Amino acid sequence: MQNDKKKALIVVDVQNDFCPGGSLAVANGDEVIAPLNELIKTFLDRGEPVFKTRDWHPAKAKHFAADGGVWPIHCVQDTPGAEFHADLSDDPRVTIISKGIDESADGYSAFDGTDLAQILRDSGVTEVWVGGLATDYCVKHTVLDALKQGFEVKALADAMRAVNVKPGDGSLAIAEMRSAGAEITGNESRAAGLS
Numbered sequence: 674m675q676n677d678k679k680k681a682l683i684v685v686d687v688q689n690d691f692c693p694g695g696s697l698a699v700a701n702g703d704e705v706i707a708p709l710n711e712l713i714k715t716f717l718d719r720g721e722p723v724f725k726t727r728d729w730h731p732a733k734a735k736h737f738a739a740d741g742g743v744w745p746i747h748c749v750q751d752t753p754g755a756e757f758h759a760d761l762s763d764d765p766r767v768t769i770i771s772k773g774i775d776e777s778a779d780g781y782s783a784f785d786g787t788d789l790a791q792i793l794r795d796s797g798v799t800e801v802w803v804g805g806l807a808t809d810y811c812v813k814h815t816v817l818d819a820l821k822q823g824f825e826v827k828a829l830a831d832a833m834r835a836v837n838v839k840p841g842d843g844s845l846a847i848a849e850m851r852s853a854g855a856e857i858t859g860n861e862s863r864a865a866g867l868s
Contacts, residue, residue, distance in 0.1 A: 685805030690747040690754035697747040708832040726783040729771035781814035800825040804832030809846035831859030835866035
């Protein structure tokens with residue numbers, strides 16, 4: 674039977690600062706690139722939309738520890754750390770969504786302060802597949818907001834990794850996404866940063 678649901682792929686924040694060597698590196702963060710590149714190609718070959726989100730912070734933001742937040746400075750607009758990882762597909766058909774632009778907001782979710790929900794609706798998308806960095810922050814918030822916006826969600830465990838500021842954050846994030854209604858596919862222990 675033909676599945677006629679229109680899908681979109683959301684690739685969350687695969688940026689230099691979140692990959693090994695970056696200012697807010699996620700352990701094994703670069704391992705998400707190969708599975709995501711495969712999915713990007715599959716979606717584009719089927720004519721389905723692909724979105725890459727990026728943290729695109731101003732130099733000063735309440736998000737940063739230096740300005741009263743909790744995070745080291747990362748993904749500042751127009752810096753090498755904010756660039757997508759060099760190995761991530763840069764197919765020109767992919768739409769880039771910049772988030773975290775507002776200096777007073779964290780901007781974890783791809784839907785926070787962006788027009789992504791409207792773009793998806795205008796394209797007739799009903800299901801989103803989400804992977805990237807990090808499981809317990811921007812991926813989780815993107816998944817939860819997509820559900821709140823009425824989309825069906827597949828969270829791609831093989832294509833996400835956790836930062837685990839507190840041990841177990843990745844596992845808690847997966848449980849939270851599942852209980853909110855997301856379908857979790859793939860290796861959850863890797864997604865949680867346990868292996």
